[in-house]
Amino acid sequence: MSDVIRQFADKGAEHEFQKEKDTKNYIIDHHPYSGAGDDCSYIAVVFISGIERNFKMNRMKTVLMTAAMLVCVFACMAVAGKTVYAAPNDTIQTGISADGMDLSGMTQEQAQGAVQSYVNELGQAQVQLQAQDGQSVSISLSELGISWKNPELVSEAVSLGKKGNIVARYKAEKDLQNKGKNYPVVLDFDKEAIRQAVTERCSKFNVEAIDAHLTRVDGSFQIEDGQTGYVVDENASVAAIYDYLTGSWVKGENGNVALVMAVDEPKGKTEELAKVKDVLGTFTTSYSTSGASRSKNVANGCRLINGTTLYPGDTFSTYNTVKPFSTENGYEMAGSYLNGKVVDSIGGGICQVSTTLYNAVLRAELEVTERHNHSMIVTYVDPSADAAIAESSGKDFVFVNNTDYPIYIDGHTADKKITFTIYGVETRAKNRVVDYESEVIEKKVPEADQIIADASQPIGVISVSSAHIGYKARLWKIVKENGVEVSREQVNSSNYKMSPRTATVGIASPDPNATSQMQAAIATSSIDTVKATISNIKAQQAAAAALTPEQLQAIAEAQAQAAQAQQDAAAGN
16 A cells, blocks of 8 residues: 555656646546546545645655545545455456457456367468479378467466556556457477378378399390489478478468478499499209299299399398289299198299399308298208298398499299399409308108098098108308318208198098098008098999999998908007
8 A cells, every 4th residue: 555655646746736627537537447426536636636735745744644535535436336456357358369369258268268269270271291393292280280389378368457456457458448468379389290291191202212223134234324312301391391380380371381302312333333244143943843823923033033233231131022922913822831831822932032042142142131941841952041031920031232342133034943143243262162061960750641531521532731851950151262171151050840741631421431431541640541542432432333232231331340440450459
């Protein structure tokens, strides 16, 4: 209270008040509590006039009289139904807005919802991300994680004009009447959402560089020029988008941002590619026993690898080069290994491709970084000289060009043989020869056949899978100089599962005696016995067609006795 009194006293010391009538009119016209009544206005005038009449009194007396008169004014206002401080109110006063949106009369909750709806509406705006060659993609701001950064503006709007002393509140109200108050809605964007949008929606703009490379036509190399590529610089593009949205973007309008494109320069120069002409390593395997589908798969895999140019330090993944294993990519159903069994799968035979390439790579002395043996032994190379690839088990054959020059992989098939030859620049001594030797450490031969009865198939149906001997083996790299061995190094070690010869045999027949004969033959665990029994049953069925019922009965009894004898023999009785 003393501060208020001091303000009035100091102000009166500096300025001369107007006449009583003018002062009274000023108060009535401008005071926030005008309308309290003529009596109240008159008392206010008397109060101010009293201050005027006491300018020349001593300061202490002035203060005392001012205080007394101020009490009278407050009392008058209270009697008239007015108070110096407004009653608590949770609605926003007239003249207050956010980004030009009128918030007058709203509660805090209503204003919160209104501004959030406004932000959501802004999220429908589109920003066009532009790449090279006129390519672009439009993305909504909601996808880019638009958010409201200063929600505290609502609470500030609610409290505006309702805090402070009577002078401060009066000033705030007059400011609202004269020019209003507009709060800016500050927006922010999620950088991770922007990054995700760039990654998922803009990767199609990437144009990978095509390295200069070699082709081999009629036994001669030709050099093909490379092409420059362009790749979206993800980090720089995210920063550019964020800076635009939080800086120069005009709210409510669609926008444009240029993606930052990095130039992807191609590898290779004519001078270095022209040096590639020496055979570093070559190897051939045969698939003469393969059927048409497997043969096609081998040729197709060879085709996909043929013509590869690798620069120094480049890594080659066989699996990534020959996938996917689909009919669209040139593959057919053929036998392959899966969990120690032979099954049909799309691309069966592709491991002969990777194995042949593996042996050529070994002889070129390139760096092998990943190699796996088959689950069971293969017949087209020695034990431990194979290299399996498989999508289901994640097997791959991977190597690195560890030379100082480019290399070229030539692959071709002819007369059911596949050959890979690796060309490069020979830097090894002419008197140095590299060879590889397979060593079998352990061998396990299956002792008995495995026969499975199939009641869904008739007698005569039989499917036989060959036996596989189990091996433990290792591969040695042998280096000779001038015909003399100078080093012997173990390259790998391999374990191959043993698998017996297996047969799936049909036993279904309307003749129970025939079924019993087949079951007895299966119990011997001999595929040869099963085959002989099938032949006998067929002969019996053919002869039975010309026999009398009495003869058939006698034969049936004899077959039953024979079957029982076989079962007894199998049981050791």
